[in-house]
Amino acid sequence: MPPIITAFERSPDGGKGLARDTRVRWALEEVGQNYEVRLVSFGAMKEPAHMALHPFGQIPTFEEGGLAIFETGAIVLHIAESRAGLLPDDANARARAITWMFAALNTVEPPILEFANARLLENDKPWSAQRLPLVADRVRDRLTQLSRRLGKSDWLDGTFSAGDLMMVSVLLRLKPSGMLDEYRNLSAYVARGEARPAYKRAFDAQLAVNTGQLPRR
Amino acid sequence: MPPIITAFERSPDGGKGLARDTRVRWALEEVGQNYEVRLVSFGAMKEPAHMALHPFGQIPTFEEGGLAIFETGAIVLHIAESRAGLLPDDANARARAITWMFAALNTVEPPILEFANARLLENDKPWSAQRLPLVADRVRDRLTQLSRRLGKSDWLDGTFSAGDLMMVSVLLRLKPSGMLDEYRNLSAYVARGEARPAYKRAFDAQLAVNTGQLPRR
Structure with a gap:
């Protein structure tokens, strides 16, 4: 089954x-x-x-x-x-891949969800236009740090892992905003994920x- | 070492x-x-x-x-x-305990962080007073569901696990708001965590x- x-x-x-x-x-x-x-x-x-x-x-x-x-x-x-x-055999590399899963879900995704909420749930509020750039900047703070860490690498820690699967998935939510395009290596990273069969x-x-x-x- | x-x-x-x-x-x-x-x-x-x-x-x-x-x-x-x-020996119970870790960090904590941000980072904004109740209600939605699931149990899935450690830790951030007191079983749950040596x-x-x-x- x-x-x-x-x-x-x-x-x-x-x-x-x-x-x-x-x-x-x-x-x-x-x-x-x-x-x-x-x-x-x-x-x-x-x-x-x-x-x-x-x-x-x-x-x-x-x-x-x-x-x-x-x-x-x-x-x-x-x-x-x-x-x-989805996880390397080496125990330390495995722990690092799992670290990236948590980083995707607990460090990178929360500001992205807050940004999504600001657009979806608070779109009709009087503060929407004024507040959105603040929230977007919280996302950019994280993207800047992530972009620096990724550098010229294909994946976050050597070979593709569950950590990349989760990070790419989290970043995909930003695509419609165009914000990802501000970070060339991150948009290429996401495209690499999307290109996987x-x-x-x-x-x-x-x-x-x-x-x-x-x-x- | x-x-x-x-x-x-x-x-x-x-x-x-x-x-x-x-x-x-x-x-x-x-x-x-x-x-x-x-x-x-x-x-x-x-x-x-x-x-x-x-x-x-x-x-x-x-x-x-x-x-x-x-x-x-x-x-x-x-x-x-x-x-x-911190994790049960039984493989299925182990997977469920890990599920609660992720639930704490990726489902319960994001609205709590958004609420904390609203109080800490947007306290001086013109929309603060009007927006805060909306954000608080997003937290309450999650707490209501969590409270229903916990019911009269001491811990989320049988014995204390890393899942409870993380959930209690996430809920502790709500203590100053008084919001936790609206859910008698959740505040008792947090108190049980805090009482552990x-x-x-x-x-x-x-x-x-x-x-x-x-x-x-």
Whole structure:
């Protein structure tokens, strides 16, 4: 029995790959693990059956055998630890790759989410225009530091790892803002991630769900 | 040689335990691992020597033998995986405990940080009073869900784990706001964490650094 993940029945982004199941799909594709998808509507996400799986009423979740977990970072780490392909064998290199996973999710993503919230949830507020540049600058602080660390390297710590998978996924949310283009090495880094065959398969799979159900725009 | 961590020479909170080295100290105390601390000034944090260790110019870092990592979540996970006491032996229970670590850092902490930013960084802005309740409600959404999941349990998944260590640490930042008191089981949960001897030792150790260098208020 392959693992089962959950994904939006209709992703809020209409299939641009920003829903977090894409991260999990990508990890599964990198390790060559086939999987099944259970689609969940916005209504069903807040109902007891799904809340039992995911206490915050979100996607994705991951079920395999007797294991049921949620939280994208945890799922990707579980996939990376239980299959070869996303973490180096050397123990120290492995700990560093996991460090980049946490850095993506807990240092780089929070200001990006705050920026996304400012655009999505506070767009109609009287302070929106004045506040947005402040929030954008908090994102730039992080991008500048990340760009310096990446330098001319292809990946954050030697070879591609779950850390890069997560960092690229987090940065992808900035694409529509154009902010990524201010950092040439970061936009090339993200493009390298998107060019991976496993990413493409993951992207196409989530897109198929959405184009099958939403009219093309 | 015991591991070496870094901490603020002077913590911005003056020793209230909110600086993230407290999380790492707590983890080290739970597994009974002694450690050394290198204090870093705000200036030194942004200098090349420290930026080489921590690309985002923050604390804590963790060095042991040939390994140097940053990012609190990664450090706590590394401690939990390399010593007994913070993760269950059963593989599925282990994955669930790690899930709670990520949930603390990537689902519960971001709105709490946004709330903290609203109070600290945007306190003087014209929108501050109007915006703060909106941001507080985003925190409440998460706390309500977390409170439902915790229910009458002592810990999030059976016995105390690195997941609880991280969740309690994340929730502690809300204490001054009084928001935690709206959720009786969550404030009791945080109090249970604070009552652990390992937490107390960690708290006292970070406090000693700060009271030794800052005048008492």
